[in-house]
Amino acid sequence: MSAAASLSVFAVELAYWQQTAIKLVVVAIVIPTAALILGYVFLLKMMSFMQSRLGPMEAGPHGSLQLLADGLKFLQKEDVFPRRADRAVFALAPAVVLISTFLLYVVLPMGPDAVVSGLDAGLFFALAVASLSVIGVLMAGWGSANKYALMGGMRAAGQLIAYELPLVLAVMGVVIQAGTLDLNKIVVAQATGELFGWGGIGFPFILTQFVGFAIFLVAVQAELTQPPFDMPVAESELVGGYQVEYTGFRFLFFFMAEFGTAFAFAGIASVLFLGGWYVPGFDVDSNWLNLVGPIVMFVKIMAVSALIFWFRFTFPRLREDQLQKFAWKVLIPLSLLNIVMTGIFKVFV
Amino acid sequence: MSDFLRSYLTVGIFALLAVIMVALMLTLASVLRPERPQKQKYISYESGVDPVGEGWSQSRLRYYLFGLLFVMFDVEAVFIFPWATRLETYGVFGLVEMAIFIFILALGLFYAWRKRVLQWV
Numbered sequence: 001m002s003a004a005a006s007l008s009v010f011a012v013e014l015a016y017w018q019q020t021a022i023k024l025v026v027v028a029i030v031i032p033t034a035a036l037i038l039g040y041v042f043l044l045k046m047m048s049f050m051q052s053r054l055g056p057m058e059a060g061p062h063g064s065l066q067l068l069a070d071g072l073k074f075l076q077k078e079d080v081f082p083r084r085a086d087r088a089v090f091a092l093a094p095a096v097v098l099i100s101t102f103l104l105y106v107v108l109p110m111g112p113d114a115v116v117s118g119l120d121a122g123l124f125f126a127l128a129v130a131s132l133s134v135i136g137v138l139m140a141g142w143g144s145a146n147k148y149a150l151m152g153g154m155r156a157a158g159q160l161i162a163y164e165l166p167l168v169l170a171v172m173g174v175v176i177q178a179g180t181l182d183l184n185k186i187v188v189a190q191a192t193g194e195l196f197g198w199g200g201i202g203f204p205f206i207l208t209q210f211v212g213f214a215i216f217l218v219a220v221q222a223e224l225t226q227p228p229f230d231m232p233v234a235e236s237e238l239v240g241g242y243q244v245e246y247t248g249f250r251f252l253f254f255f256m257a258e259f260g261t262a263f264a265f266a267g268i269a270s271v272l273f274l275g276g277w278y279v280p281g282f283d284v285d286s287n288w289l290n291l292v293g294p295i296v297m298f299v300k301i302m303a304v305s306a307l308i309f310w311f312r313f314t315f316p317r318l319r320e321d322q323l324q325k326f327a328w329k330v331l332i333p334l335s336l337l338n339i340v341m342t343g344i345f346k347v348f349v
Numbered sequence: 350m351s352d353f354l355r356s357y358l359t360v361g362i363f364a365l366l367a368v369i370m371v372a373l374m375l376t377l378a379s380v381l382r383p384e385r386p387q388k389q390k391y392i393s394y395e396s397g398v399d400p401v402g403e404g405w406s407q408s409r410l411r412y413y414l415f416g417l418l419f420v421m422f423d424v425e426a427v428f429i430f431p432w433a434t435r436l437e438t439y440g441v442f443g444l445v446e447m448a449i450f451i452f453i454l455a456l457g458l459f460y461a462w463r464k465r466v467l468q469w470v
Contacts, residue, residue: 020359024366075378083391084403095371102367106360117359124430125360146393147406158412161419168426175433244394249378253371321469324415328467332422332458336451339429346436347444 023116027105035259039067041302042309043259050313077248082145085245090143094246094253096136101257103129104264109184111277111293112285122183123175126268127168130223133257134160137225137232140254141242152241155320156225156232162327163222163229169335170215173342174205174272183268187276191284201280206273208345211338213273215331217304220265221311222327224258228315229323262308263301270300414466418458425454 014022044066048055056063081087107122109115119125134157141153175181178189186205193203206213222229233241243254270276277293278284318326393400432439432447439446461467 016355020362023359024362027363028366028370075381076383077378078382078384078390079375079379080390082393084393095368098371099364099367102363102370103360106363116363117356119356119360120353142405144393145403145405147395147400147408150405151408154408154410158410158415161412161416165419165422165426168423169429172426172429172433175430176436179434179437181430181434239394239396248382249374253374320411324412324469325467328415328418328458329462333455336455336458339433340448340451343436343444343447347440 027102027116031101031105031260031263032256034263035256036067038259038263038305038309039255040064042305046306046309047313071252074248074252079250080245080247082245084145086143086145088143089139090245091250093136093140093143093242094250094257096139097133097257098136098253098260100129100131100133100136101260101264103132104261104268107183108264108267109187109271109277109293110297111290112184112287114277114290114293115184118182118184121181123171123181123186123268123272126183126264127171130167130261130265131160131164133223133261136257137242140246144242144245146245148238148240148244149242152232152234152238152244155238156242158320159222159225159229159232159323162324163219163331166215166327166331166335167219167223169332169339170212170219171272172335172339173209173212176339176342176346177205177208183271183276187271187278188284190275191278202275202278204273204275208342209273209338211334212342213269215335215338216269216272217308217311218331220262220269221308222323224262224265224308226258226262226308226312228311228318230317231320231323234317262305266301266304266308267297269304270297274300274304276300411469418461418466421457422454425450 040063044055044063056066059065059069081090104126106116107119107126109118109122137156137160138153141149141151141156144150174186178186180186180189190204191202195201195203195207225232232238233243238244243251246254277289277297279289279292279296282289282292395401428450429447432443436443436447
C-alpha cells in the first residue's frame with residue numbers, strides 16, 4: 001500500500017492497469033506478511049509469555065522464522081482428499097474464504113490516496129464481503145464429508161449470523177457521526193473534527209462511540225471464530241472443526257485468511273474509531289500522509305490486534321447457547337440503543 | 350468507463366487475484382510434494398477409529414429460528430444505513446421517523462424474547 005502511496009507523492013501519472021498491477025502486487029505481499037506478523041507477535045510470542053513459557057525459540061532469532069518454517073513444512077505435505085469428500089466443494093472452499101479476505105483489503109485506506117479502491121459505500125462493502133467467508137466455511141464443512149467438519153461448519157454459520165448483526169449495528173453510530181460510508185471520508189471527518197472547539201488532535205470517534213467500539217471488537221472476535229467464540233473449531237472437542245480434513249497449503253489458506261482478516265478488521269476498527277491514518281499537524285490531504293499514514297495505521301492496527309488477541313488468550317470458551325444468548329439479548333439491544341442515542345446527540349447537540 | 354464502474358472492476362480483479370494466488374501456491378506445492386497413495390489415507394478422520402455411517406450425518410440444527418430472525422433484522426439493518434448517512438439533513442424529522450422504526454424493530458426482538466425463541470432448545 002505504501003507503493004501505491006508513493007505514486008501520487010512523486011506525481012507520476014500511471015494508467016489504470018499499471019496502478020492496478022502495482023496494487024495487486026502490494027496486497028498480495030501485504031496479506032501473507034500481515035498474517036505472519038500477527039501470527040508471530042501474538043499467537044506465538046504474546047500467548048507464550050502470558051502462559052509463562054518461551055514459545056518457539058529455534059528457527060531464527062527468538063523463533064521469528066518459525067511460521068516460515070511451518071509454511072515450508074506445509075509445502076511438502078501430500079494433498080489428501082478424503083475418499084467420500086465432495087471434491088469440487090472441498091477444493092474451492094479455501095479459495096472462497098481467501099476471496100473474502102482479499103476483498104476486505106480493497107477498501108482499507110492507508111492514506112488519502114493510498115487505498116486500492118475508495119468505494120463510496122466502502123464500509124458497507126467491507127461488512128458485506130466479511131460475511132462472505134461463512135460460505136467458504138460452510139463449503140469446507142460440507143465438502144469434507146466428516147462429522148466433525150460438518151458440525152464445525154454448522155456452528156460457524158450459526159455463530160456468524162448471530163454476530164453479523166451487532167457488527168453491522170455497532171458501526172452505525174460512526175456512520176451517523178461522519179455522515180458517510182466512505183472510509184476515507186470517515187477519517188477526514190475525524191481529522192477535521194473539534195474537541196470542545198480545540199482542533200489539535202481532531203475528534204477520534206472512540207470518544208463518543210466507545211460502546212460501538214466494544215461491541216465491534218467482540219463481534220469481530222466472533223466473526224474470526226477466535227476464542228472465546230471458537231466453538232466452530234474447538235480443538236479439544238471437534239479437533240479443528242471444518243479444518244479437520246485439510247492438509248498442507250489448503251490448511252494454510254484458512255490460517256492466512258483468519259489472520260489476514262484479523263489484520264483487516266483491526267484496520268477497519270482503527271479507521272472507524274481511532275482516527276485512521278491521520279496524524280495531527282498535517283493537512284488532511286497532504287501527500288506526506290500517504291507515506292506516514294501506513295506507518296500510523298500499522299501502529300494502530302497492532303494496538304487493536306493486541307486487544308483482540310488479549311481476549312483470545314485469556315477468556316474460556318463460551319458454550320453455544322451462551323454465545324447466542326449474548327449476541328441476541330445483550331449486544332443487539334445495546335447497539336440499537338447506541339444508534340438511537342447517537343442520533344439524538346447528532347441532532348440536538 | 351466511468352470511475353464508478355472502474356472501482357468495482359478493481360474489486361473483481363482482486364477477487365480473481367485470490368483465486369490465482371490459491372492456484373499458484375497449489376501448483377508450486379504440487380511440484381514439491383510427494384504422492385504416495387495409500388488406501389488408509391483417504392478414510393475420513395473420526396478420532397482414529399473407522400468412521401461410523403455416513404459423513405453427512407444428521408444433526409439437529411438448533412438455531413434455525415435464529416436464522417429466520419437474522420434474515421429479518423439484517424434486511425432492516427440495511428434500511429438504517431442510508432438514514433444514518435443523511436441524518437444531518439433530515440434533522441428531527443429523520444430522528445423521530447427512525448426512532449419509530451427502531452422501536453418496532455426492538456418490539457419484534459422483545460416479542461421473540463417473550464415467545465422464548467431466543468431460548469436454546
